[in-house]
Amino acid sequence: MKTISGRPSPGINSMRRHACKVQRRVLKGRCGQSRPEESVRSLVWRTLLPLQKRGVLMTLPGPPAYSPGLFVNRETEIRRVTDALQGIADGKAEHARTIVFRGERGLGKSWLAIHLHRHILREEAPRLLPQHRIVSFLINLNPLFDHSRDEAAPEGEWHVTREEADTIVVGSEQAFDSVLRRLLNWLAEELDVVRAPFAPVRDLSAWLAMDVKHELDQEASLLLCLTLDSVFEVNQAFLDVLERHVLATLAALPRVLIVMTGRGRPYLWKSPYLRAEHEEQPLQPFGVEQVVDQIRRALRDTPDLPESVNQLSDDAITRLAQRVIAMGGGYPFTNHLLTHALVHRALDVLPDDQRTDPEHLAKALDQTPIDVAILAQVADRLLEVIPADDRRSLREAFEALCVLKDGFRENEMPYLLAARRNQRPEGPEYGLPEMRKLRDRLLETNLVRWQDKRYILDEAVRAVLETYLKRACSDAWKHLHECAATLYLEWGNRYNSAYYRDRAAFHTRVLASTGSTGAD
C-alpha cells in the first residue's frame, strides 16, 4: 500500500478522514444491532475494502522473514541449547538430550528454531566445541518455501511443502508415507548413508537408524542436532508416525540433540527420551527492554521510512514499546504489526514538513490513536493459522470468549456465544453436543488449550481480540462482560463457589473501569 512506503497522494488525508467516518458509522450501526446477522469485522471490511484498495487504508505486513540482525532476546533459550550440547559432548548423562520450547502464537518460535540452526548450531557451537564435528538439521513442519516454484531450502534444512502440509492435516498413515519417505531420504542424503528413494518407509527408517548408530559409533566427535519447528501444531496422528520412524530412534542415540518448538495442545510422546528425559521451557513475551530493542532493529531495517524514525529518542521508543505491550501483550509478532501500524499512522497524520522531525514524530506516536481497522487486521493476522473456511465462524467464538481472561469450560460457552450474537442461549445450536463440537474445533486451531483446570485462549490472540472488541464495539464488549459477571455471580451463589464469585467480581471491576474505553 502506498501509505506504507510512499508519500501520501494529494487529498489522501481527507479520504482517510472519510474512511474513519465510514468506519464509525459502521461500528455504530453494529452496536445498534441494525445488522445483527453480520459480524462487526465483516461490516468493517465490506465497507472499507474499496477504500483500502484505493490506497487510503493501511495494510499490515505479513510475518517478517528471519534475519539475524532482527533477532532479539532469547539468550536464556540459546544458553540452554549450548549447555545441553556441551553436556552431550562431555558425555554427561544428566544433561537432557531433548529440549522443548513451547509458546503461544507469535512468540517467535520459528525464528528461534531458525536462529538456533543457522546461527548458533552451525556457526557459534563449532567455535565453542572445536574438537567436535557438529551436524545440524532444521526440520520445519510449517510450510515456508514454495517447492513448486523451485524455492530451495537453505543448507541443512527440510521444509514441509504446502501440499504435504495439507496431506498431513487430513491424511491417514498411508498418506503420511510420502512425507516421511522424503524426510528419511533427505536425512540419509545429508548424512551420506544408505539412500533408497523407493524403499518402504519402514525399511528406510530401520536402515537409517542402524547407519546413524554406526556413524556415531565410528566417529566419537560427531554431534548430531535436530531442530524441529511447529511440532505441536501438526496432526497428532502424523506425530505418532514421525516419532515411530524418526524421532524415537534418534532420541535414543547418545550424541543426538533434539530441539523442538511449537504451540497448542501437548503431545504424549511414547519414547522415554522425548517424554521423560527432556527439558521444557515456555517462551515468554518480551518485556519493555526487549520490545525497545525489537523496535529499534525493525525501524533500522525498514529502508523507506524517513530518517526521523531512527532519530527517535530512547524515551520515545520506550513509550512506543509500552504502548505496544499494553495493546498486544509483548508478543514479538504482534509487536511487529503494531509498531508498523503506529509508526505509519503517526507519519500519516503529520504534515509533510514535520515528518522529518523526530520530536514531532514522537509526539504523534504518543497521541495518535490506532485505527480499529488496524486492530482488526492484527487479529486477522494472528488468526491466519485457522483454515480459511473455518475462520469466520471460529472468530465469532474467539471474540465471545476473549473476555474470559481466566479461561473457560464448556459451561460458559453457550452463554458467551449467545451474548456475542445478542441472543438467548436457547435451542439446539447452544446445546451440549454443539458446544462440544465447537470446543473441538477451537482446540484444533491450537490457539486454545487445556491448562490446569480450564481451556484458555492463546494470550497473544485473546489480548488483541479484546482490545479490538473494546475499541470496535464497546457495547458488545460490555455486554460480554455483563454476561460473564451475571453468570458467575449466579453460579457463585448457587454452588457456593468462591472461584465463581471472584470471577464475577473481576468482570464487575472491568465494567466499572470502562470510562477509559477511548484509550488503547
Next chain:
Amino acid sequence: MVSLANNLPVEQTLPADWFRRLGLQFDPYVHLEASSDPHLSEYTVNLDTFRTAWDAAPAIILAPPGGGKTATRVAVTRTCWYDIGGTYPFPLPYNLGAAPLTGKPPTAAQHLRLLLEAGTCALFTGLAFRPERLLRASPADIRAIVSMLRAGLPGPLDYYLDVLRETGTPAGLTPLLERTYALTAPPPPEALRHFCDVVAQTGADAARGQPADLFKTFVDLATGALGFSHVLVLIDGIDAIYENQAESRLALQWVADLLNQAEAWARLNIFLKLFAPDAIGSRLTDYLHTHTIAAHTARIIWNADLLVELLRKRIFAASDGRFESLDAISSPALTDVERRIVDAIALLPRIALRVTRRALVHYAVRTDEEQLDEDDLRQAIAWYQLHAAPRL
C-alpha cells in the same frame, strides 16, 4: 485390597460412540489388566520407577500386589518396541509363575533354559511386528538368529510361521508366545509374508550348546546383529506362586541364582529387573547387601497426587491431549473430580480406575445431553463403599 478391587461388580460396556461424543477416542478406564491395555505406555505415571526399570543397571522394583508392577513391566516392554529403527533395549519378560510346577525353584541352568525360551518367544513375536529389523541384518546374522529361534521356541518354528501366514498378523502370535507383546503398528501383510518366507527359507538348524553359551549367543545377536542397546531381563510373577506368598524366605530362593548373576550379566549388557511384592522387599535388599550385589531399588508408592495424575493422564491420552480432567465435561458445580474420587477411596490404582469408571457409567445411563455431575460422583463413591469399604 486388590481382591477388594476385583470383587467390585463388573461394569457394563459403554459404546465407543458415547465416548466420542464426549471428546474421548476410547474408554480410558476400562482396562484393569495392564497386558490387555493397548494404550498403557501412553499414560505411564511414576516416571522415576519407569526409568529405574529402563536404565542399563540391575534393579529391584517393589510394590504391593496390584500396585503397578505388571503395568510398569508391560509399559517398558512395549516402549522398547515402539520405534521402527530399533535402538532401544530388548525386553525379555521372564515370568516365574510360568515355570514348570516342580515345587522347587529352578536351578541356574534351568533358569537359563527358561530365559532362552522366554527370550526367543519374545524376540520372534517382536520381529514379526518389526520384520525390517531382521531383514536389514546380513544373511549370516539372519541364519544365526533363525538358528537360535529354532533352539529356543517351545514349538516348531514352522508352526509359528504358519500361524503368521494364516492369521496375516503378528497379533496371532501374542497369545501363543508372549502375552505382553501386544505391540502396535504391525507391518503390512506383504512385509509379514516376506518375513515368513525369509525365515522359512533360511536353512538353519537349531543352535546347539550349553544353556549358558546359547543364552550368551542369544544376547550377542540381540545387541549386535539386531541393534538393541542392551537386554532387560524383566522378572515377574514371584508372588504368583502360592508358597512364596505365604513365606518370603521361599520367594528368595526362586530368584537367588538370578541375583547372583546380576553383576556378571551387567558386564555383558544384560540387566536384571526384578519386579517383586513389597512383602519380600526387605529380604531381597538384605540379600543384595549380604552378597554385595550392586542393584538399584525402587518402590512404587501410591499417594493421592499420583493417583490423581494417573486418572488425568488417561483422560489426556483418550482425548488426544484436548483436556486433562473430567472437569472438562462436568457441570459448573463439579470441580476437581479426580481429587474428590481419590480422597474417598483406598489408594490403589485399580480401585481408582474402577470407581472413576463407575461415575462415567452412571453418567452414561442418564443422557448425553447433560454433563457429569455431583450425583454421578456420589453414586460411584457409594457403590465403592457398599462393595469394597466393608472389606477393608
